[in-house]
Amino acid sequence: MTISEIQEQIVSEFSLFDDWIDKYNYLIELGKSVPLLKDTYKTDQFEITGCQSKVWLHAEYREGNIFFTADSDAIITKGIVNLLIRVLSGHSPDEILNADMDFIEKIGLREHLSPTRSNGLSSMIKQMKLYALAFKTKSTAGN
């Protein structure tokens, strides 16, 4: 699936929720699901600090695609992290660099990306794109 198709799928899933309680219960479920990141990567090196909650992000480049794993110490943040990984992981640097993350607004969670929330999420998306740029540059230079 393309990044756009995955985003559409998520928007369609969220459209089934009647109210904010259902939406957040789902996010909490996503957040509580299996750990997304090896404990060995929960270090300062991989941390994206927000004021309110921490996010750790790790990226691997394999056969032209980037694979992200990430985690957070706040469950709602982790639920959103889960969605971001679902959208961006396993795609090429160019696809990631060109992706706009409009699904977040469409599912009514735009405020979680606001810098004032300081939960690390907006920095995380920036960092994912920076990884994409770095891997793209590296692979181009290698050629």
Added chain:
Amino acid sequence: MTDFPVQKIREDFPILHQLVNNRPLVYFDNAASTQKPLQVIKAITGYYETDNCNIHRGVHFLSQRATEAYEDTRKLVQRFINAASSNEIIFTKGTTESINLVASSFGKKYLSQGDEVLISIMEHHSNLVPWQQVCLERGAKIKYIPIHENGELDMDAFRSLVNEKTKLIAITHVSNVLGTINPVKEIITYAHSYNIPVLIDGAQSIAHLGADMHDLDCDFYCFSGHKMYAPMGIGVLYGKEKFLEELPPYQYGGEMIKTVSTEFTTFNDLPFKFEAGTPNVEGVYGLHAAILYLQKLGLENIRNYEEEILQYATTKLTNIDDIRIIGTAKDKTSVISFLIGNIHPYDAGVIIDQLGIAVRTGHHCAMPLIGWYKIPATVRASFAFYNTIEEIDLLVEAIIKVKQMFG
């Protein structure tokens, strides 16, 4: 409950009567900023409707009137905090600027290599970073008074940290995270026995306890208008005249000068020496109205009512399983920081917000304090005299909902 006319008072605050996420707003973030009564709002709009102009420099009628109003407010503040002279009242942008002013000017004049500045581990960043930075610049050392688990200052440690190198002590009157009311009179008396000046951060105390400079005998006292129902962008630095005379200016420019040539400048007398540039005149008008409003309600009445709602909230929260209150000092004022089991405060705050309740989560500009407790953050509810016990009941329901959703 005391006979405090809270519902009538709430009618003075238009912002309180709105829906947030389809629920009535419950505003429990007063330690961050307070709401403004109509009297304050009208004072600001009235200023722009009839009085606005630059002050201190005009011969014309408008300038005379606004200048009088500005200087009358200075005298009103002087009386409000029982200062000896209006020369001791400097208008600033707020507590942060007031403390930066003292740190910068005091540092320039009195701090040298090896000197020490003593603050506490519970300080807000605005009463920590300025001292830390000026000490780094001047080769001086900053030291921290520790606290006990309940959030009270360790006074034995305080006394042992004071020594012949201590040049200044800076302490918050009330902690914005813990609600602790510090024994500042005791600290000031002890410091003065060694001729050490004391600065008090009054940001969290001015609206809840008031302040009496004669009684406290502190050397500097700082507070912000916006935390006492006045507008943003206006604050006060009180300083004993003998100190303010000696300290060099902080900012330079118009108003704070006597004469200027291309080579040399002579500075104005107090208080103008520390008020460079065009002041926040609308803020001063708003501050005037806020002080009158508080005086009409009576600070004693406010204090009694706020003590009751704090007691009510503390009892209710303590009765919920898994609630841990951070800050359990004997003497506290209207702040409760808490944790709900292992639920991250950010998560709790998101759900509480969905229910229309404004609390604050995070480190509350006190990272060293939060680090000392070894917790990621807290949820903080902070009250004012327009909050009600019904609102506290709504917070309790919200906390139970949070426990349900994350359980």
